[in-house]
Amino acid sequence: NAGVTQTPKFRILKIGQSMTLQCTQDMNHNYMYWYRQDPGMGLKLIYYSVGAGITDKGEVPNGYNVSRSTTEDFPLRLELAAPSQTSVYFCASTRQGETEKLFFGSGTQLSVL
Amino acid sequence: GESVGLHLPTLSVQEGDNSIINCAYSNSASDYFIWYKQESGKGPQFIIDIRSNMDKRQGQRVTVLLNKTVKHLSLQIAATQPGDSAVYFCAENPARLYNFNKFYFGSGTKLNVKP
Numbered sequence: 001n002a003g004v005t006q007t008p009k010f011r012i013l014k015i016g017q018s019m020t021l022q023c024t025q026d027m028n029h030n031y032m033y034w035y036r037q038d039p040g041m042g043l044k045l046i047y048y049s050v051g052a053g054i055t056d057k058g059e060v061p062n063g064y065n066v067s068r069s070t071t072e073d074f075p076l077r078l079e080l081a082a083p084s085q086t087s088v089y090f091c092a093s094t095r096q097g098e099t100e101k102l103f104f105g106s107g108t109q110l111s112v113l
Numbered sequence: 114g115e116s117v118g119l120h121l122p123t124l125s126v127q128e129g130d131n132s133i134i135n136c137a138y139s140n141s142a143s144d145y146f147i148w149y150k151q152e153s154g155k156g157p158q159f160i161i162d163i164r165s166n167m168d169k170r171q172g173q174r175v176t177v178l179l180n181k182t183v184k185h186l187s188l189q190i191a192a193t194q195p196g197d198s199a200v201y202f203c204a205e206n207p208a209r210l211y212n213f214n215k216f217y218f219g220s221g222t223k224l225n226v227k228p
Binding site for chain 1: 122147149154155156157158159162202204215216217218219220221
């Protein structure tokens with residue numbers, strides 16, 4: 001199993017550009033999450049999903065959108081990139097009932113200039 | 114909102130010594146806690162967890178202690194090795210309260226292991 005896979009690993013955006021961070025997992029986990037990690041800080045929850053077709057806001061959702069059309073995929077969309085969105089983004093997943101431990105992807109480092 | 118914080122941002126220890134990393138949490142409804150290890154350039158990895166009905170849990174070279182009275186938990190690493198150098202996060206989960214998994218992370222402690 002590959003686990004949680006994120007693409008791209010690095011990206012530089014100009015202010016106002018848009019992009020989608022991809023996340024896919026092959027563990028049949030129903031719960032998926034997007035976190036951002038600013039330098040020297042902990043992880044902040046952006047959005048999460050408890051299953052296909054269901055998404056909800058986390059602590060810092062402004063400026064982002066998500067969708068969950070399949071169990072495997074949970075893309076994160078930035079519509080109008082701003083310097084404040086410069087961060088490392090982590091996708092994670094877990095399965096309710098079996099484990100509450102999050103499995104993380106390796107992250108996407110995003111810079112908005 | 115929830116607040117999970119760490120007392121020391123950086124901890125330096127000698128190889129072979131024991132390490133203790135502390136974490137304070139503010140949500141008394143949190144009933145599940147996890148410690149994660151994050152190596153440079155990688156995503157966090159699960160180390161050990163503990164539920165609120167326990168005050169101690171041991172793993173391989175690691176022990177987590179939970180003090181619900183003062184809302185504090187700690188991670189003890191025995192015989193610290195160079196490979197333990199990383200940032201360590203605690204995370205709390207008030208899942209039982211909200212009926213879903215929603216983790217809140219502290220800001221992390223960087224552990225430096227000196228040879």
